[in-house]
Amino acid sequence: MTTTSNDILLKVTDLEVSYGNIAAIKGISLEVRQGEIVTILGSNGAGKTTTMRTISQLLKAKSGSITFNGVELTNLPAHKIVSLGISHSPEGRRVFGILTVEENLMLGAYTRKKVDPEILSWVYNLFPRLEERKAQLAGTLSGGEQQMLAIGRALMSKPSMLLLDEPSLGIAPILVKAIFAQIRKIAASGVTVLLVEQNAKVALKLANRGYVLEVGKIVFSGTSAELLGSPKIQEAYLGKKRH
Amino acid sequence: MDIFLQQLANGLTIGSMFALIALGYTMVYGVMKLINFAHGDLVAASAFVGLFIFTNLFGSGTSIFIAIAVFLLTAVVIAICGVFLERVAYRPLRTAPRLSAVVSALGASMVIQNGIMLLWGPQLKIFPDLIPQVYWDLGGVVISLIQVLIMAFSLILMIALYIFIEKTKMGTAIRASSIDQDAARLMGINVNNIIVTIFVIGTSLGAVGGLFIGLYYKGITFNMGWQYGLNAFIAAIIGGIGNIPGAMLGGMLLGLFNAFIAGYVSSTWADAFTFTLLIVILIFRPTGILGERVAEKV
Numbered sequence: 001m002t003t004t005s006n007d008i009l010l011k012v013t014d015l016e017v018s019y020g021n022i023a024a025i026k027g028i029s030l031e032v033r034q035g036e037i038v039t040i041l042g043s044n045g046a047g048k049t050t051t052m053r054t055i056s057q058l059l060k061a062k063s064g065s066i067t068f069n070g071v072e073l074t075n076l077p078a079h080k081i082v083s084l085g086i087s088h089s090p091e092g093r094r095v096f097g098i099l100t101v102e103e104n105l106m107l108g109a110y111t112r113k114k115v116d117p118e119i120l121s122w123v124y125n126l127f128p129r130l131e132e133r134k135a136q137l138a139g140t141l142s143g144g145e146q147q148m149l150a151i152g153r154a155l156m157s158k159p160s161m162l163l164l165d166e167p168s169l170g171i172a173p174i175l176v177k178a179i180f181a182q183i184r185k186i187a188a189s190g191v192t193v194l195l196v197e198q199n200a201k202v203a204l205k206l207a208n209r210g211y212v213l214e215v216g217k218i219v220f221s222g223t224s225a226e227l228l229g230s231p232k233i234q235e236a237y238l239g240k241k242r243h
Numbered sequence: 244m245d246i247f248l249q250q251l252a253n254g255l256t257i258g259s260m261f262a263l264i265a266l267g268y269t270m271v272y273g274v275m276k277l278i279n280f281a282h283g284d285l286v287a288a289s290a291f292v293g294l295f296i297f298t299n300l301f302g303s304g305t306s307i308f309i310a311i312a313v314f315l316l317t318a319v320v321i322a323i324c325g326v327f328l329e330r331v332a333y334r335p336l337r338t339a340p341r342l343s344a345v346v347s348a349l350g351a352s353m354v355i356q357n358g359i360m361l362l363w364g365p366q367l368k369i370f371p372d373l374i375p376q377v378y379w380d381l382g383g384v385v386i387s388l389i390q391v392l393i394m395a396f397s398l399i400l401m402i403a404l405y406i407f408i409e410k411t412k413m414g415t416a417i418r419a420s421s422i423d424q425d426a427a428r429l430m431g432i433n434v435n436n437i438i439v440t441i442f443v444i445g446t447s448l449g450a451v452g453g454l455f456i457g458l459y460y461k462g463i464t465f466n467m468g469w470q471y472g473l474n475a476f477i478a479a480i481i482g483g484i485g486n487i488p489g490a491m492l493g494g495m496l497l498g499l500f501n502a503f504i505a506g507y508v509s510s511t512w513a514d515a516f517t518f519t520l521l522i523v524i525l526i527f528r529p530t531g532i533l534g535e536r537v538a539e540k541v
């Protein structure tokens with residue numbers, strides 16, 4: 001990871017997103033370079049999920065630009081995004097509950113002509129639980145296992161960038177640790193990661209850099225060390241975690 | 244016993260037609276959460292289109308090739324109508340409140356019904372004998388060639404559909420889209436294409452159902468889509484709306500139920516009994532017989 005290049009992979013510029021008349025994202029800019037793990041922190045309702053869904057084009061920007069590898073995304077339909085190399089593991093996991101674990105993984109490779117057996121065995125290696133339960137309906141998995149499935153499914157398209165929206169949400173702390181260890185491995189294999197978290201402590205442990213989002217605006221950005229060192233961040237996002 | 248076996252054969256025939264038509268309701272509902280009220284009218288239109296194609300292209304005379312040609316051409320015409328219907332009546336309302344789409348569906352139903360009346364008139368028409376009238380008397384139970392063909396082809400079509408939905412990549416994408424459209428888009432699935440596919444399959448099966456109705460009952464009317472559509476819709480609900488095997492099962496059950504009511508009680512009471520059955524099933528299984536899966540997905 002010492003050879004992080006300076007190529008900007010994802011660039012968000014002056015992005016504004018609204019729900020009807022209500023502005024949720026009020027002009028944010030951020031960038032993610034090839035090979036980085038970048039986190040967006042913020043409390044509930046700050047606009048993290050809105051940002052991720054707009055990158056994936058599930059939501060349309062009101063103004064601003066989002067480029068990936070220099071390609072403008074904002075005028076593309078959502079289903080075209082994954083084949084560009086961006087894979088999104090959404091908030092709340094959104095696995096296909098009445099399909100099997102294996103069918104969920106196959107859908108992750110939907111845009112590929114054939115399922116790459118190497119990727120499948122890599123995913124099963126990262127999350128052996130999924131292989132054990134491949135014939136089981138995804139809806140019968142525990143929350144943590146569903147999160148593994150959501151991440152595994154997102155990897156099946158062989159993305160160059162992974163968007164992770166609150167992978168720690170509603171999951172037992174032990175499993176959070178296990179999942180974050182695997183995210184580190186995924187990043188080490190060359191996948192760039194944009195991670196959204198409320199759980200600043202685990203996110204900053206993993207990320208190289210971070211942005212702090214408050215009611216639709218970026219109020220702070222810096223390296224993880226800078227964020228961890230900032231008294232304001234400590235108070236607002238790490239405070240209650242200091243036992 | 245003779246009545247029982249006779250009504251069993253009749254019930255399986257009617258049930259096959261209900262099931263084919265019910266699939267159109269259930270598949271569209273599965274992905275779009277919309278009751279396509281115009282589906283029954285497309286089924287009726289199919290009988291008239293089949294009649295038109297036969298008399299204008301083939302004139303008279305029957306052969307297996309003519310029958311196949313009429314079925315294929317009719318299915319294509321009705322599928323095109325179905326895709327057009329989705330395009331003009333439903334797609335513009337994709338993000339509108341649910342009620343708008345329902346009103347649009349009811350409007351489309353009336354447009355198609357009146358369109359049939361305008362083109363072919365309000366009087367009863369006689370559907371041609373595409374299939375020769377051959378009967379077998381199996382010791383008190385009479386079965387026609389038409390009945391055998393209806394049952395056999397419906398079965399084949401339903402098995403084919405089941406395999407397509409359960410075993411192919413496209414089928415899996417259809418199931419995924421009916422569970423969670425946004426998540427499906429994240430997989431790279433073009434949900435618009437899925438919806439068009441659903442309409443093509445659903446209306447083609449409905450078209451076959453409409454031609455079967457013509458062959459079996461002979462008399463076709465511009466407004467018959469309402470009657471058969473309602474029965475098929477109830478069949479879809481009984482089986483669990485949105486559930487494909489459920490529509491097949493619900494169609495067969497309702498066909499058998501109708502036949503036995505007609506055999507042992509009276510066919511004039513068929514609708515009353517049908518609704519009673521619907522109510523009873525919904526009391527005990529509010530999501531239909533196989534509908535658990537629908538409720539589960541929340």
Ligand SMILES: Nc1ncnc2c1ncn2[C@@H]1O[C@H](COP(=O)(O)OP(=O)(O)O)[C@@H](O)[C@H]1O
Nearest residue numbers: 019022024042043044045046047048049050051
């Ligand atoms: N579908 C929606 N309709 C209207 N407002 C929404 C919708 N989704 C989110 N919002 C609002 O947008 C803001 C940002 O939400 P979100 O992006 O989900 O925040 P976060 O992911 O940071 O918790 C919140 O004020 C939320 O209430």
Ligand SMILES: [Mg+2]
Nearest residue numbers: 048049050091
């Ligand atoms: Mg969120």
